[in-house]
Amino acid sequence: MKILYFYQYYATPKGSWGTRVHEFAQEWVKKGHEVQVVTSIYSKSDLTATKFIEHQNFEGVDVTVINVRIDNKQPFLKRVFTFLTYAIMSIWYALTAPADVVIASSGPITVGLPGLVARYLRGKKLIFEARDLWPEGAIELGLLKNPIAKKLAYALEARCYKASSLVVALSIGMRENIEKRFPGVRVIDVTNAANIPLFSKTAPFENRSILDAKKYAIYTGNIGPVNNSLWLLEAAKILQKKGRTDLKILMVGEGQQREYIESEISKHQLETLHLWGLMPKEKLVGLIQNAMVSLVPLRGTPVLDTSSPNKFFESLAAGIPVIQNTSGWMKDFLIEHDLGFTLDPNDPVQLANKLIELDAKQGQLSEMGQRAMILAAKEFDKDFLASKMLDEIQNSIQ
Secondary structure, eight states, X not given: OEEEEEOTTOOOTTSSSOOHHHHHHHHHHHTTOEEEEEEEEETTSSOOOSSSEEEEEETTEEEEEEEEEEOTTSOHHHHHHHHHHHHHHXXXXXXXXXXXXXXXXXXXXXXXXXXXXXXXXXXXXXXXXXXXXXXXXXXXTTSOOOHHHHHHHHHHHHHHHHHOSEEEESSHHHHHHHHHHOTTSOEEEXXXXXXXXXXXXXXXXXXXTTOOTTSEEEEESOOSTTTTHHHHHHHHHHHHHTTOTTSEEEEEOXXXXXXXXXXXXXXXXXXXXXXXXXXXXXXXXXXXXXXXXXXXXXOSOTTGGGOOOHHHHHHHHTTOOEEEOOSSHHHHHHHHHTOEEEOOTTOHHHHHHHHHHHHTOHHHHHHHHHHHHHHHHHHOBHHHHHHHHHHHHHHHHO
């Protein structure tokens, strides 16, 4: 089977971004299928390109790079421009690339455009992968305000779902949301995966001179309002006020609020907050494994309650309990399996107090971590989930 995959954020483990498409495509190639990914350049990816269109190959996966750069620091309108540029350029491949099935992986919802072209102009089977509820999320967060733009975005979303032989949602919450709004659409959930061999194998802890093992909470990812980064900043201030400078919050990433947080660290001479830049996922493993807990913060909104962050799965695979603050499926999952804690997204005092409490309960954290590692290996293994998605695709196009 020839699979054409439209996805704007392709990365390998050498980058600082999710590797779902890279890992799934590799597994499909191993099973004898041909995969072409059409992508662009993301600031957190390891991909680079010297030409406007460049063809690369990663362990049998054919990757076509459209050299349009996406960065979370870009103003919203500029990001929309890059999304549209990618979508328009991708239409050429939707019209010409060999394919038995086409996958469009959103967000943004504009990725659906080349998928729809392949569906309606070439008669190809379309699989739509919903990574988040776009445009609902952008509207809820106040990023998309124009009434006409909202209507167009919702219309495009509806067409993408209805035109698809299968919709693959990345969480139970997303699947339930789509099923409720589009009852005639076939939807399954295939969560984000974890690279079990990478995250479960003990990695070197190269930062002993800066951090003490099991005395810090780690956050990796975008530093900005969607990820509730100021919640972590305020909790660090509270830890310092309480005299608990032995406990640290480590933030690893880039984003809109990074400079502000850096200025606050300097202004308040915070010893309880470390802010580090992006690093390859391979180098993150040791840092995650030696943390007391992993932080998965998001703003408290209904759409974000359906999120499926890579860091959630990778932390569990590394044997580290999770602290998060959504009210959706992650909360239910942590309660069901006793793998972490859900806190109020608007209460940094609660976070600071929880870290102090857990510092005195390292045995409990260790037990949680052992359960997390076993469960992750069973339910979130990348090869298992890649095969699950492939089987569903094959069933849907027969």
